Amino acid sequence: MQSSTATADVAGVPPRPQVAAHFASLEVQHHAARLGMWLFLATEILLFAGLFVIYANYRFLFPEAFAAASRLLDWKLGTFNTLLLITSSFTAAMAVHYAKEAKNKQVVLMFVLTIVMAAGFLVVKYFEYAHKFHDHTLPGPYYAYPGLTLPGASAYFTIYFLSTGLHAFHVIVGMIVLGWVTLKAMRNEFSYHNYTAVELGSMYWHLVDLVWIFLFPMLYLI
Template sequence: MQSSASTAGAPAAPVPRLAMHFASLEVQDNAARLGMWLFLTTEILLFAGLFICYGVYRFLFPEAWAASSRSLDLTLGTVNTVVLITSSLTAALAVHYAKTGKNKAVAVQIFLTLLMAIGFLVIKYFEYHHKFEIGTLPGRYYFYEGIQLPGAPMYFTVYFCATALHGLHVVIGMVVLAFAMVRALRKGDFGPNNYTMVELGSMYWHLVDLVWIFLFPLLYLV
């Protein structure tokens, strides 16, 4: 009897609302995951265009691109890489805790992810600020005296386009994860039957991390 009473008094596991055009929650969740995968594919295609531009112009101006790459701050770029990779770990842990219904732990892990995202953007701000000061700017705004080679302005055009677009994705990912954190704190929404939102937000964040893993060696190392 005690066991039955305690079970009856325990809070019910959160269950998401089933939309009328889905046959079951499982179908609804699978549709959401498929939609996210398709969306992430389009995002990869978006960045692929920038990678192609990078490859073409590097082939045309190898000396200028090598010199321009060496002008970047490798230390700041490396720190940002470590920060972003670590943030992917905390985002994955948020999904793990969401599956087990530990909403406070979900909120903590997302909060840590957001802190590291802010750190990433702050470091990127200092990098941008330095480039504006010395004149390593895109296209016709380039006035840096240290590298006067054909193709250097185009390198920084690609640099700013790629990193600014990536930074925009970081901000979007932060908004999505922050919304999930609020839901975890205020409503305790997540549990074994309802963790898709955290999972999809984490998938998007992993894309942000993956894109930077490609951008870092291309811009800072190659």
């Protein structure tokens, strides 16, 4: 990540980042940061891909139980959360647009809206989880829902809690990252020459959104 040290003391002008000693130019430095983020996102995709493979395997083994268990989820809440994340991806993308134009106040606004929608997503998940605990539709040996006793039902909710819990953790991490970038925008640090932090934070948030787009139909609709 490039340094945010200013190369000129001009009031109101975002600082131009300095090039680290091991990079040939600012462009190479930015490219290295993006490449590093793409590699990191690839490992995250592999992590969730393992859960998708587990889901596919157990759904093949227990198709009736998985179909019945999915109907115990509230697809309306899942749809609302999907709309929240899709909208938050838009505001995150707009933050990158404004950062390139050195409109740091708009960057702050876009990321604050993104973080608020992320918090809304977590609140909805809290109510969903609370309902699961109330009905005892819990993972593994803690499953005790009398309305569905088919073999494999407990496996479904094990996968449900693992995948949505891991995703919720990524939402929290994303909120922290975007919060840090927002503080930098409040210090008027971003411009066309220095917006990589905004871009990388937005890329991470798009991953969070993308994973949920796969989880939502897999768990709630299929």
